Amino acid sequence: MSDVLFELGDDHVGVVTLHRPDARNALTWGMYAELERLVREAPAAGVRCLVITGADPAFCSGDDVRQVMGGGEEGRAPLSSDGGGGSGGETARTPRLTPAADALLHTDVPVVAAVNGAAVGWGMELAMMADLRVASERAKFGELFVLRGLVSDVAGLGRLAQLVGREHAAELLFTGEVIDAARAHEIGLVGRVVPHDDLLPTARALAARIAANPPLAVQKLKAGLRSALDPDWHDLGRWVSSTLGELFRTADHREGVRAFLEKRPPRFEGR
Numbered sequence: 001m002s003d004v005l006f007e008l009g010d011d012h013v014g015v016v017t018l019h020r021p022d023a024r025n026a027l028t029w030g031m032y033a034e035l036e037r038l039v040r041e042a043p044a045a046g047v048r049c050l051v052i053t054g055a056d057p058a059f060c061s062g063d064d065v066r067q068v069m070g071g072g073e074e075g076r077a078p079l080s081s082d083g084g085g086g087s088g089g090e091t092a093r094t095p096r097l098t099p100a101a102d103a104l105l106h107t108d109v110p111v112v113a114a115v116n117g118a119a120v121g122w123g124m125e126l127a128m129m130a131d132l133r134v135a136s137e138r139a140k141f142g143e144l145f146v147l148r149g150l151v152s153d154v155a156g157l158g159r160l161a162q163l164v165g166r167e168h169a170a171e172l173l174f175t176g177e178v179i180d181a182a183r184a185h186e187i188g189l190v191g192r193v194v195p196h197d198d199l200l201p202t203a204r205a206l207a208a209r210i211a212a213n214p215p216l217a218v219q220k221l222k223a224g225l226r227s228a229l230d231p232d233w234h235d236l237g238r239w240v241s242s243t244l245g246e247l248f249r250t251a252d253h254r255e256g257v258r259a260f261l262e263k264r265p266p267r268f269e270g271r
Contacts, residue, residue, distance in 0.1 A: 004034040012211040013204055014038075014047035017055055024058035027122060028067050032100045039103040039111075048211035048218070050107075051203050052130060053114035054123075062121020062144065065257055095245065097237025101154055104129040105233045106226075108219035110210050114203035115139040115190065120178060128155040128163065131222065133190040134206065135181045136199040141189060142178035148260070149253035149268070151243050158231045164188050 005017040016038055018025040027035075042050055054060050097105075104111065104126070113119075113130035120142040127133055127141070143160070145152045152160075152173060161169040164187045171177065181193045194202045210218060247253055252268045259266035 002034070003028065003031050004038065006038050008045060008047060009204075009208075011208045012046055012048035012215075013051060013207040014042055014045065014049070015051045015053065015200075015204070017053055018060055019055045021055040021057065023064065024061035024118060025054040025123070026061045026064040028064050032098075036100040036103045039100075039107050039109075042107065042109045047109055048215045049207040050109050050111045051114055051200075051207050052111060052126065053200060053203070054116055056116055057138075058117040058123070059113075059115045059119040059139065060121075060123030060126055061118055062123050065260060095238040095241035097154065097234050098241070101125070101129065101237065102233070105154070105230070108222050110207075110218060110222055112203050112207045112210075114199050115141075115181075116196065116199055118142075118178075120144050122153060125153045125155040128159045128189075131225075132206065134199060134203045135184060135190040135193045136196040137181050137193055138196050139181040139184065139190070139193070140178050141172075141184050142176060143172045144176050144178075146174060147176040147266070148256040149250055150247050150256075151240060154231075154233055154236045154240055157240070158233065158236050160189075162229060 003018070003020045005019045007015045007017075009015075016035065018027075018031065018035075020026060020028075020031070039050070110132070111130040113127040113133045115127055115133060115135040117136065117138050118140045119127045120140065121144045124141050124143055143152050143156050145156070151157075156169075156173060160172065163169075164172070168187045172179070179187075179189075181190065184190045185193045192202070251271050255268060256266050
């Protein structure tokens, strides 16, 4: 069975489900590439609104630490061989916005994130790349990059402060704190919190309401919001990719990953 599932309803709502539940839907290079493909091909498939969710118990736990982050071993900086990639997938190539982020941030198809559990690391980035976020009462959010000696991807820098304000954004980014659904709603990270069993029906109903509207007008509205509010994602992506290329080579990054895998507190040295 594929690690990324897709279903298209008669209401023109497409549902993408990250389906690697045993790994809490941690993203592999193949999953990044499939997510990118589905988002880019959504308009041609007749999708007017896209819902992205995860197979329980998590939404997405971010990058697969062993495959994408090299397991904390020296000399094993991430390298995407298939052109996919998340927070670090292009560090060994010309710095640029990674393809999955590029697809999500530039599609004119509205995207609803149905956050059913933990959305941490690139999982939180993925939620923020959506236009609307509906959270289960079980959802949790965390920008964990600093705990691995890294910076976030572009959404943590270019969208988080829009949603929650600069001070809350700085606290989440600088501490790596994980917050629950109630706190996420309180600070404006998510639009609504619903009982877990109501999550997907609520997200689908919202998406169906959007999809029932004139698609060209909805697409233009999304493009207008992007023009009015978003930074130059490609420019920011080049900065993130270049900076990650530096940080992946640090001892602190390797220590952060090893400490996570060994389930112990990290010992950072600033090198």
